[in-house]
Amino acid sequence: MSSITPADVEVGAKGGGGAPGRPGRVSLGGLSLNLRSSGIYIAFALIIVLFSVLTDGALLQPQNISNIIVQNSYILILAIGMILIIIAGHIDLSVGSVVAVTGGLSAVLMVNMGMPWPVALLITIAAGALIGAWQGYWIAYFGIPAFIVTLAGMLLFRALTLTVLGNQGIGPFPDQVRTLANGFTDGWLGNIGLGPLGGADLFSLLVGIVAIAGMVLAQWRSRSARKGYGQAVDPLALFVLKMAAGAALILFLVVQLARFKNLPWVLVLLAVLVLAYSLMANRTVFGRQVYAIGGNLHAAVMSGVKVKSVVFWIFVNMGVLSAIAGVIFAGRLNQAGPTAGNSFELDAIAAAFIGGAAVQGGVGKVVGAITGGLIMAVINNGMSLIGSPSERVMLVKGAVLLAAVAFDVWTKRRAGTAR
Amino acid sequence: MTEHILRMSGITKTFPGVKALQDVNLAVRRGEIHAICGENGAGKSTLMKVLSGVYPHGQYDGEITFEGRRCEFGGIRDSEHAGIVIIHQELALCPQLSIAENIYLGNERAARGVIDWNRTNYEAGELLKRVGLRENPTTTVSDIGVGKQQLVEIAKALSKEVKLLILDEPTAALNDEDSAHLLDLLRGLRDEGITCVIISHKLNEVIAIADSVTILRDGQTIETLDMAVDGVTEDRIISGMVGRALDNRFPPRTPAIGEEAFRIEDWTVYSPSQPGRKVVDGASLTLRRGEIVGLAGLMGAGRTELAMSVFGRTYGVHISGSIFKDGRPIEIRTVQDAIKHGVAYATEDRKRYGLNLIEDIKRNISAAWLKGLSRRGWVNEYEEYRVAQQFRASMNIKAPSVDSVVGKLSGGNQQKVVLSKWILTEPDVLILDEPTRGIDVGAKYEIYTIINRLAEQGKAVLVISSELPELLGLCDRIYTLSEGRVTGEVPREEATQERLMYFMTKGQE
Numbered sequence: 001m002s003s004i005t006p007a008d009v010e011v012g013a014k015g016g017g018g019a020p021g022r023p024g025r026v027s028l029g030g031l032s033l034n035l036r037s038s039g040i041y042i043a044f045a046l047i048i049v050l051f052s053v054l055t056d057g058a059l060l061q062p063q064n065i066s067n068i069i070v071q072n073s074y075i076l077i078l079a080i081g082m083i084l085i086i087i088a089g090h091i092d093l094s095v096g097s098v099v100a101v102t103g104g105l106s107a108v109l110m111v112n113m114g115m116p117w118p119v120a121l122l123i124t125i126a127a128g129a130l131i132g133a134w135q136g137y138w139i140a141y142f143g144i145p146a147f148i149v150t151l152a153g154m155l156l157f158r159a160l161t162l163t164v165l166g167n168q169g170i171g172p173f174p175d176q177v178r179t180l181a182n183g184f185t186d187g188w189l190g191n192i193g194l195g196p197l198g199g200a201d202l203f204s205l206l207v208g209i210v211a212i213a214g215m216v217l218a219q220w221r222s223r224s225a226r227k228g229y230g231q232a233v234d235p236l237a238l239f240v241l242k243m244a245a246g247a248a249l250i251l252f253l254v255v256q257l258a259r260f261k262n263l264p265w266v267l268v269l270l271a272v273l274v275l276a277y278s279l280m281a282n283r284t285v286f287g288r289q290v291y292a293i294g295g296n297l298h299a300a301v302m303s304g305v306k307v308k309s310v311v312f313w314i315f316v317n318m319g320v321l322s323a324i325a326g327v328i329f330a331g332r333l334n335q336a337g338p339t340a341g342n343s344f345e346l347d348a349i350a351a352a353f354i355g356g357a358a359v360q361g362g363v364g365k366v367v368g369a370i371t372g373g374l375i376m377a378v379i380n381n382g383m384s385l386i387g388s389p390s391e392r393v394m395l396v397k398g399a400v401l402l403a404a405v406a407f408d409v410w411t412k413r414r415a416g417t418a419r
Numbered sequence: 420m421t422e423h424i425l426r427m428s429g430i431t432k433t434f435p436g437v438k439a440l441q442d443v444n445l446a447v448r449r450g451e452i453h454a455i456c457g458e459n460g461a462g463k464s465t466l467m468k469v470l471s472g473v474y475p476h477g478q479y480d481g482e483i484t485f486e487g488r489r490c491e492f493g494g495i496r497d498s499e500h501a502g503i504v505i506i507h508q509e510l511a512l513c514p515q516l517s518i519a520e521n522i523y524l525g526n527e528r529a530a531r532g533v534i535d536w537n538r539t540n541y542e543a544g545e546l547l548k549r550v551g552l553r554e555n556p557t558t559t560v561s562d563i564g565v566g567k568q569q570l571v572e573i574a575k576a577l578s579k580e581v582k583l584l585i586l587d588e589p590t591a592a593l594n595d596e597d598s599a600h601l602l603d604l605l606r607g608l609r610d611e612g613i614t615c616v617i618i619s620h621k622l623n624e625v626i627a628i629a630d631s632v633t634i635l636r637d638g639q640t641i642e643t644l645d646m647a648v649d650g651v652t653e654d655r656i657i658s659g660m661v662g663r664a665l666d667n668r669f670p671p672r673t674p675a676i677g678e679e680a681f682r683i684e685d686w687t688v689y690s691p692s693q694p695g696r697k698v699v700d701g702a703s704l705t706l707r708r709g710e711i712v713g714l715a716g717l718m719g720a721g722r723t724e725l726a727m728s729v730f731g732r733t734y735g736v737h738i739s740g741s742i743f744k745d746g747r748p749i750e751i752r753t754v755q756d757a758i759k760h761g762v763a764y765a766t767e768d769r770k771r772y773g774l775n776l777i778e779d780i781k782r783n784i785s786a787a788w789l790k791g792l793s794r795r796g797w798v799n800e801y802e803e804y805r806v807a808q809q810f811r812a813s814m815n816i817k818a819p820s821v822d823s824v825v826g827k828l829s830g831g832n833q834q835k836v837v838l839s840k841w842i843l844t845e846p847d848v849l850i851l852d853e854p855t856r857g858i859d860v861g862a863k864y865e866i867y868t869i870i871n872r873l874a875e876q877g878k879a880v881l882v883i884s885s886e887l888p889e890l891l892g893l894c895d896r897i898y899t900l901s902e903g904r905v906t907g908e909v910p911r912e913e914a915t916q917e918r919l920m921y922f923m924t925k926g927q928e
Binding site: 225226228229230231232283284285286288289291292295296298299300301302303304305306358362363 | 730731733755757758764771772773774775776777778785786787790797798800801802808822
């Protein structure tokens with residue numbers, strides 16, 4: 001508890017000092033301007049509130065939060081790769097089958113051949129990269145639309161799965177792999193009492209606090225640098241508000257998880273992936289080129305972007321992420337099965353579009369895709385908690401997807417007529 | 420008193436935050452050719468969209484009277500039913516369908532839902548004769564040129580029993596020959612009793628063809644001139660459009676020409692779509708430091724193809740010839756090579772090849788120079804912002820900030836973003852393809868100033884343009900291209916429109 005206070009005090013102090021001037025107008029303008037991009041986060045918050053009420057708070061119970069993350073981690077990992085592909089104006093329908101075939105391969109290597117699990121994991125990831133390279137070659141260098149190539153891939157790799165597995169499930173997996181997929185960090189530093197909230201894992205809490213400190217520091221430095229270059233920044237009050245909201249969110253998540261069973265390993269993995277890929281998308285030349293290709297392919301070519309190579313590599317990347325998701329999924333079930341990953345591609349694509357990707361490409365964010373995936377996860381979880389039948393869950397998810405894209409199209413059209 | 424076929428009075432149309440039209444009046448006499456002139460953004464296209472029902476009744480204020488009746492069009496169908504047909508700048512033909520199918524699209528010659536192909540093709544043939552297009556009605560539209568496609572659009576309008584034909588920039592994409600043919604056709608239609616409204620940037624055409632001209636500026640009617648009575652000249656129209664007398668359309672410049680900077684020799688390019696056809700045939704050009712060189716040629720002469728094939732082989736197959744930079748031979752196999760060697764190409768089609776319209780200004784400006792703004796693959800966003808700010812100031816890009824989306828800028832400002840993007844790559848050689856296409860008079864002057872500034876900095880500039888007065892006003896030397904071959908090289912002092920046209924049409928017999 002004592003470690004939390006400094007951040008709080010600091011936040012309070014900044015808020016007190018930064019109030020003067022005319023922050024109201026600017027922040028209001030900023031908020032209304034960003035409605036299109038922030039709509040998804042508002043919707044996510046509303047959905048959480050809705051299901052918290054409907055489930056009498058069960059949604060946000062420590063164990064349930066942990067479940068939501070662990071049960072959907074592989075979809076979220078796929079969504080990270082998928083959003084890049086969709087930003088570039090392509091699509092990948094094969095990821096479900098690639099999850100199955102890589103999961104199957106890892107099972108054969110680890111279980112049947114008894115290979116050490118780290119070696120088997122590396123080989124599986126390399127196989128994923130190879131699959132991505134195969135599809136990337138046909139799409140980028142041969143010029144076949146991704147829809148067709150990956151539709152074929154969906155069949156090809158499902159067939160390969162059945163061949164590899166000999167049409168039966170293979171398991172059980174080594175403990176380490178199961179821990180990665182399904183387990184939690186060890187309570188290295190023991191538990192700490194949080195008053196009425198009961199005991200919680202100190203290590204998890206420390207990780208959370210470090211994460212918050214890192215976020216605030218990075219954002220503050222970026223803000224100062226922007227100001228140094230004469231760039232417009234959020235007024236201080238709004239900045240503090242955003243940081244406080246972000247910190248509160250992380251803190252809540254970590255405290256709840258620490259009260260249950262420490263941090264799930266997949267959450268650690270996901271956090272690293274989201275951070276790395278967000279930075280990659282926004283701050284690297286490669287990331288910029290992905291947006292450029294999706295925004296206007298011809299202009300990208302004429303600006304010296306090596307379009308073929310970029311498209312090739314985002315499919316290789318998708319293959320790698322599919323392999324990681326494949327191992328995690330198989331490890332979680334403790335068995336690689338022939339039907340693994342069925343319709344995962346649809347969930348990943350839906351996550352990307354709910355998360356604000358544009359159908360024509362050029363638009364989208366990694367964090368958006370994750371949020372889109374979480375929206376579906378919360379709907380799934382919340383509706384099953386209140387005992388809705390699966391057909392109704394499907395109905396709601398379909399409606400949400402349609403509504404999200406309709407909202408996107410609508411805002412774009414309004415922006416268009418305002419010209 | 421002459422009878423007015425159309426009267427639009429007190430038209431006001433507002434978009435959120437913008438008054439696009441304010442109390443605009445337009446009166447068109449029956450059987451005349453009426454031109455509408457104005458800078459980009461003056462409201463010409465908006466006015467025509469109000470008239471044709473794209474913005475239906477209720478979305479604007481004011482009254483439309485057509486053929487003596489008050490009209491309240493709910494959509495394009497209503498206005499077409501009344502006999503008003505609009506032909507947009509971007510042609511609305513389906514490239515994969517035949518001419519006849521396009522003409523009767525949405526208006527099929529059918530009995531009980533089954534199309535009568537004989538009747539379709541026969542009647543289409545009759546219409547083609549009327550517009551003077553010698554093509555088979557069953558020819559696929561993508562197989563004929565833009566000039567002929569324009570005629571198909573007009574034939575389509577005639578099939579709808581048009582009384583008032585509106586043409587938005589009909590000759591923008593046409594070469595002089597096709598333009599002349601089109602203007603003749605419009606005169607013919609006028610004699611048949613069809614009234615025409617024509618929106619055009621080409622003032623010489625307006626002078627040549629129009630009976631009266633209405634000038635819009637900033638969403639308001641400035642004046643309507645009767646060509647026969649008022650003795651209208653181009654300068655007269657321009658001063659109405661810009662609200663000031665335009666003494667000099669080109670900024671002054673004293674050329675300081677240095678050493679040879681760039682030379683291509685015996686450059687030959689084959690068409691990727693028609694095997695064996697030479698699009699550029701043994702062309703040789705030399706550009707010197709500080710020099711502005713023009714490249715003139717009719718549509719299809721191979722100007723853009725020449726430029727793009729030089730710029731990293733982005734057009735054409737079986738390219739042969741040599742390129743010299745500062746006297747030394749270089750290889751440009753990709754766009755990356757071109758950028759590395761200090762060669763930049765600003766495209767004629769900025770929306771298609773030049774800009775990412777959904778992205779903001781700063782990321783468009785940095786798009787071709789991310790390497791220079793990054794270290795080990797990481798983009799320095801602050802530097803990117805600073806550079807973009809610099810260009811916004813120095814190029815006078817009118818936008819709220821460099822975070823504004825490029826698609827929402829006017830044509831002139833978009834062009835400035837394209838130029839900024841290429842100037843950022845620190846080129847020694849700039850190829851500017853139609854740098855002032857589709858932008859208004861005021862912005863053109865700014866672009867010319869920028870081009871002059873580039874030459875002053877010692878860069879070699881090649882300007883490709885369809886507007887001969889532009890080349891004459893801007894360039895130190897002008898090459899002419901005809902059927903892929905360089906047919907002439909004319910220094911500034913000897914250059915006249917007639918002389919250039921002579922070379923541009925050479926060998927086309």
